[in-house]
Amino acid sequence: LTLVGHPPNIMIASTAGFDFMDFIRINGPFVLIIFLMLVGVMRWGLGRKAQVSDEQRARIMQFDETRAITDHRLLWRCIGVMAVVFIGFGIHGMVGLEPATIALAGAAMLLLLHPEDPREPLEEIEWPTLFFFIGLFIMVGGLTETGVVGAVGMAMVNATEGNLYALTVLVLVVTAVASALMDNIPFVATMTALLRVVAPALHPDPDSAANMFELLQHESILPIWWALSLGAGLGGNLALIGASPNVVAAGISKRSGHPVGFVRFTKYGLLITTPMIVLAAGYLWWVFFR
Template sequence: MSVLSWMSVAVFLAAYTLIATEKVHRVAAALGGAGIMLLIHATGAQAAFFSEQSGIDWNVIFLLLGMMIIVGVLKQTGVFEYLAIWAAKRARGRPFRLMVLLVLITAAASALLDNVTTVLLIAPVTLLVCERLAVNVAPFLIAEALASNIGGAATLVGDPPNIIIASRGGLSFNDFLIHMAPMVIVLMVVFIGLCWLMFGRSFRYDPERAASIMELEEKEAIEDRRLLWQSLAVLVIVMAAFVLHPVLHYEPSVVALLGGGLLVAATRVTTSDAIAEVEWPTLVFFAGLFVMVGALVETGVIGRLSQAAVAGTDGRLELTTMGLLGGSAVLSAIVDNIPYVATMSPIVEQLVQSTGGAGQGQVLWWALAFGADLGGNATAVGAAANVVILGIAARNGTPISFWQFTKYGLIVTAVTVPMVAPYLWLRYLL
C-alpha cells in the first residue's frame, strides 16, 4: 500500500480507538478523524460530500432525521407514559410480569422507531414505575436495552447498523421484514426465558406497592389526544410507504422526511418543538464516520481488505457467512456496532458480488446484520442504546457499572448468536 493508505489507516484506527474507549466524545473523534482525512488528501470534498461509493450516505442521515422528528412530536402526546402505566397495571404490580410487558413494548417500538429513541422514551417511565413498586430498576433497564437491540434487528429502521446495511446493499424495508423479523421473534421468546433465569427469581412481590400502581390512571398520561391521533396516522402512513417501496419507489429517507414534514405542517407543533428532540450529535457522528470510511475506500484500503477476505475464505459462501456472523458479533461487542458496520459494509458489498451477487450471496448482509445487532448486546459499549441506558441510570442516581451490564449482555449474546447460525444455514445455504 502507498504511504497515503497507511496514513489513512493510522488516522482511522486512532479515531476508532478514541470512540471505543470514550477517551474523547465520539462526535469529536469522528469529526477530528474526518478533518484529518481531508487535510492529508486521503479524500476530497467531491468524494466526501457527493460520491455514492465513498461519501456521506445522505439516505442514512435523512432517514434518521425524519424519524427523529416524528418521534419528537409523538413524545409530546404522552403515549409512552400511557403504555408504561398500562403495562404496570396489566402486570398487577408483579415485577417479572411487568418486565415481560416492558420488554415486549420496547422490542416492538424498537422495530418501528430506532432503538436509541425507544430507550430514551421508555427508560424514564420505567424509573417511575419501579420506584412505585420499590424494586431495583437496574434489571429492568438492562433488559430493555438488550430487548431494544434484538427487536431493532427486525426492520430497516430499527437499528442504525441496519440503515447503513440497507443503503449499501440496496435492501428494502420488506427485505428486512422477510429475512430478519421471523428469527427476531424466535429470539425474543428465548430472551424472555433468559430474563427469568437472570432476573426473575430475585424479584419480590409487594401487595401494598402493587395496590398503589393499580390506582394510577393511564389515560391521564395522554396530554394531547388530537396530536396523538395525528401522529399515529402519519406513523402508519410512513410504515405503509416503507412496506410499499416496490410499488411506490420512494426511498425510506424520502418517506421519513415527507412524514416528518407532514406532521409538522398538519399539526399545531412548532418547528422549534419538532426539531428539539433531534439527536444532532448522532447525525454529525454518522457524517464524520462516513467521511473516514470513504477515505479508506478512496485510498484503496477497503479494496485490499476485500480481496484478502475473498482469498481467505477461498470463495466459499458457507465459510464466509459463518465467519462474518461470528466475527461481527465479537467485534461489535468490543466497539460500537455503528462504526463497525460502516467500516465493514463496503467490504461485504464486494464479498456479495464475488460470491453470487444479489442472489445467494445476499445471505452475507443478513449475517452482518445479525452479528452486529446481537453482538452489540455483549458489552455496555457495544451499541448506542446500551450507552444511553447507562447514562440515564447514572443521572437518576441508580448507576449501572460496565461489568454489571456486560455480565448479562454476554449471556444473551452467547445464546442468541449461535441460534442464528442454523437459521442462516437452513434457509440460505443448505
C-alpha cells in the same frame, strides 16, 4: 427485526437494495425464536430476582398514564401519520420510493397538521450526530478509494478459502464482537463498503451482472448481508457500551438504586448472547445453505 428498527439495517438496505418486507421475511422468524428464548431465560433463570413486592406493585398500578398526554388531538394525528408511514414502509418497493422519502413525507405531514415555531425543533436536532455521519462516510469513502477496505475484504475471503458459509459466520461473529466494543454504525458503514468491493470476487461471473445491485443481491453474497444485520443487532447485547439503550437502562437502574456495572452486564450479556450468535449461525445455514 425491521428495516427502520435499527440504523445499521437502514444502511444495509440502502446499499444492497433490500425493502421493508425482506427484513420481515428473513429476520422475522429468527427474532421470534430468540424472543421466546429470552422470555424463557428471564422467566426461569431470573424469575426470583425479578419479583416485586405487593407495595411496589400497588404503587405502579396507581400511576395514571393518561395524565402524561397533554394534547389528545395531536396524539391521534401522530398515530394516523405513523400508520400511513408504516404502510408506506411496507409497500415502498412497489411504489418505487425510498424509506427515507416516506419518513420525511410523514414528518412534513405532521408539521402541516401541527404548525409551530420551527426554532425550537431545530434547536433539538442532533447536529453533532449529523456531522458525525457526514465525516464518517467521507472517511469510509477515503478508505475505499485508497484500497484499504478492499485489502481487508480480500483478506477475509482468503482466510476462509472462498468458503461462503465460513465467510458468513466470520462476518457474523466479527460484527457481533465489534458491535459490543464500539458503536455498530461506523463498523457497519465500513462493512457495507467492504462488501461492495468483495461482491465481484464472490460472484461466479461478475461480468454478467447488469449493475451493482444485481451483484450485491446475488446468492453468492446475500447471506453475508443478513449475517451483518444479525451480528450488529446481537452484538449490542454483549456489553454495556454496545448499544445506546443499554446505557440508558443502566442510568435509569442506577437512579432507582440498582446500579448495573460493566462487568455484571457483560456477564449476563455473554450468557444470553453467545447462544444466540450460535443459533444465528445455524439459522443462516438453514435459510441459505441447506
